[in-house]
Amino acid sequence: MTKQHANWSPYDNNGGTCVAIAGSDYCVIAADTRMSTGYSILSRDYSKIHNCKADKAVLSSSGFQADVKALQKVLKSRHLVYQHQHNKQMSCPAMAQLLSNTLYFKRFFPYYAFNVLGGLDEEGKGCVFTYDAVGSYEKVGYSAQGSGSTLIMPFLDNQLKSPSPLLLPAQDAITPLSEPEAVDLVKTVFASATERDIYTGDKLEIMILKADGIRTEVMELRKTLSECWQHTLSIVLIRISTLGSLCYLELCLKFSCVVNRFSFSYL
Amino acid sequence: MTFTIPIDNGDSVKTAEADSQRTLYPYVTGTSIVAIKYKDGVLMASDMGGSYGSTLRYKNIERMKAIGKHSLLGASGEISDFQEILRYLDELVLNDNMWDDGNSLGPKEVHNYLTRVMYNRRNKFNPLWNTLVLGGVKNGESYLGMVSMIGVSFEDNHVATGFGNHLARPILRDEWHADLSFEDGVKLLEKCMRVLLYRDRSAINKLQIAKITEEGVTVSQPYSLKTFWEFKAFNNPTAGAEGSW
Numbered sequence: 139m140t141k142q143h144a145n146w147s148p149y150d151n152n153g154g155t156c157v158a159i160a161g162s163d164y165c166v167i168a169a170d171t172r173m174s175t176g177y178s179i180l181s182r183d184y185s186k187i188h189n190c191k192a193d194k195a196v197l198s199s200s201g202f203q204a205d206v207k208a209l210q211k212v213l214k215s216r217h218l219v220y221q222h223q224h225n226k227q228m229s230c231p232a233m234a235q236l237l238s239n240t241l242y243f244k245r246f247f248p249y250y251a252f253n254v255l256g257g258l259d260e261e262g263k264g265c266v267f268t269y270d271a272v273g274s275y276e277k278v279g280y281s282a283q284g285s286g287s288t289l290i291m292p293f294l295d296n297q298l299k300s301p302s303p304l305l306l307p308a309q310d311a312i313t314p315l316s317e318p319e320a321v322d323l324v325k326t327v328f329a330s331a332t333e334r335d336i337y338t339g340d341k342l343e344i345m346i347l348k349a350d351g352i353r354t355e356v357m358e359l360r361k362t363l364s365e366c367w368q369h370t371l372s373i374v375l376i377r378i379s380t381l382g383s384l385c386y387l388e389l390c391l392k393f394s395c396v397v398n399r400f401s402f403s404y405l
Numbered sequence: 406m407t408f409t410i411p412i413d414n415g416d417s418v419k420t421a422e423a424d425s426q427r428t429l430y431p432y433v434t435g436t437s438i439v440a441i442k443y444k445d446g447v448l449m450a451s452d453m454g455g456s457y458g459s460t461l462r463y464k465n466i467e468r469m470k471a472i473g474k475h476s477l478l479g480a481s482g483e484i485s486d487f488q489e490i491l492r493y494l495d496e497l498v499l500n501d502n503m504w505d506d507g508n509s510l511g512p513k514e515v516h517n518y519l520t521r522v523m524y525n526r527r528n529k530f531n532p533l534w535n536t537l538v539l540g541g542v543k544n545g546e547s548y549l550g551m552v553s554m555i556g557v558s559f560e561d562n563h564v565a566t567g568f569g570n571h572l573a574r575p576i577l578r579d580e581w582h583a584d585l586s587f588e589d590g591v592k593l594l595e596k597c598m599r600v601l602l603y604r605d606r607s608a609i610n611k612l613q614i615a616k617i618t619e620e621g622v623t624v625s626q627p628y629s630l631k632t633f634w635e636f637k638a639f640n641n642p643t644a645g646a647e648g649s650w
Contacts, residue, residue: 144429144530145429145430146532146554146555147555148527148528148530148555149555150553150555150557152557173557173559175553175557178570178571178574179574180551180557180559180570181559181561183561184559202557203557203558203559204520204524204527204553204555204556204557204558207520207524207556207558208524208556247528
């Protein structure tokens with residue numbers, strides 16, 4: 139009897155993009171909130187970010203959400219056991235190693251999860267760890283994973299000018315940008331990825347980790363073309379009415395195209 | 406994407422037997438479930454059909470069942486697997502009641518349990534061929550979630566399985582809002598079910614609407630929707646272009 143081929147797949151790609159950027163005393167982790175299957179949207183409000191509660195290590199994963207949920211549960215329970223055994227929380231680098239080992243443990247039936255782990259290391263500096271589906275990982279200054287990663291990563295490489303990993307002495311890839319600048323950059327890249335990646339969109343969830351705590355921001359991502367022009371026109375009209383200057387109008391028309399790609403929340 | 410089941414026991418007799426026990430494809434299936442949160446809880450609608458491939462074999466299948474005191478489960482997909490899930494849940498609820506501690510399983514817990522069951526069966530390459538909708542109310546909080554046959558789960562203000570995801574969800578995204586009254590909720594669900602009736606070939610015009618509130622579950626008696634087939638464009642469909650379809 140010939141071996142039967144299953145007509146179903148144990149995997150599905152639920153899409154989405156995750157990004158993290160490390161700074162000198164902060165770490166920004168962001169992910170969109172769209173969950174899709176095939177060409178359908180299942181949910182516009184699904185969080186891909188998981189707070190490991192491990193001394194500020196935050197995991198963001200895109201890919202197959204059932205595997206992601208299972209992975210998050212495994213890490214959560216392993217962290218609890220660690221706390222019982224060592225009487226302290228896991229550090230971010232420790233969680234990074236645990237995640238790698240957990241992923242490789244299922245090397246022959248992998249978790250279809252593309253992870254970015256962000257947090258603060260033992261010295262309080264931001265750290266980002268990026269993974270593939272079977273656990274190979276690297277400490278980096280910034281990373282993007284998921285369906286929009288190919289659109290975002292080159293732009294981050296350009297903007298964050300990461301030093302070559304071949305340089306000696308080893309140079310930190312941590313960005314010198316300030317925290318508000320990094321958050322703005324994240325909003326920009328997601329607005330751009332939303333334009334061209336069908337699996338990225340709806341809302342953007344940003345978590346900013348600092349020594350004193352975690353802050354969460356949610357931003358709406360662009361829904362329609364007409365919405366974009368509405369914003370452009372509204373800014374131009376406001377500027378004309380308040381200042382009534384022609385050269386300002388020209389500046390605004392140029393400015394509005396750029397501003398549209400930044401956060402909509404304060405327009 | 407074809408996926409070969411990777412079992413390699415070395416014992417060929419055992420392998421063949423193990424193979425024949427796995428689900429390969431569904432036999433008797435139910436079509437969409439549509440559910441929404443409303444002011445007092447959750448409303449869920451399903452038709453009563455069970456299709457055997459393209460044959461409409463069963464017309465009296467209740468695809469929505471109450472679970473414990475606080476939850477309502479609706480299933481689409483393989484009916485026998487749904488019945489198996491009801492047996493698992495019976496055991497779960499029984500054990501919960503035996504504790505007799507004044508606590509009872511809420512919809513969040515049941516949804517989580519179902520997600521774990523579906524995911525674990527998928528891990529063993531022997532899935533329960535269902536997409537489940539779990540709604541409920543506990544301590545004034547409404548809950549509505551969905552689990553697919555491979556364990557993908559999420560919660561939202563409105564969910565729909567199968568064809569419902571394609572045809573009903575857009576209507577719900579447009580017209581759903583928080584604090585719908587019972588009448589408005591039913592009207593909205595009926596609108597979705599009517600569209601499904603027109604466009605889903607495995608849907609039948611015999612549906613039930615179930616309601617779950619803090620007080621409990623009520624499943625309505627089966628009834629039919631009024632349909633309209635006299636649209637002028639369908640009266641003589643090839644009038645404009647003879648020979649085309």
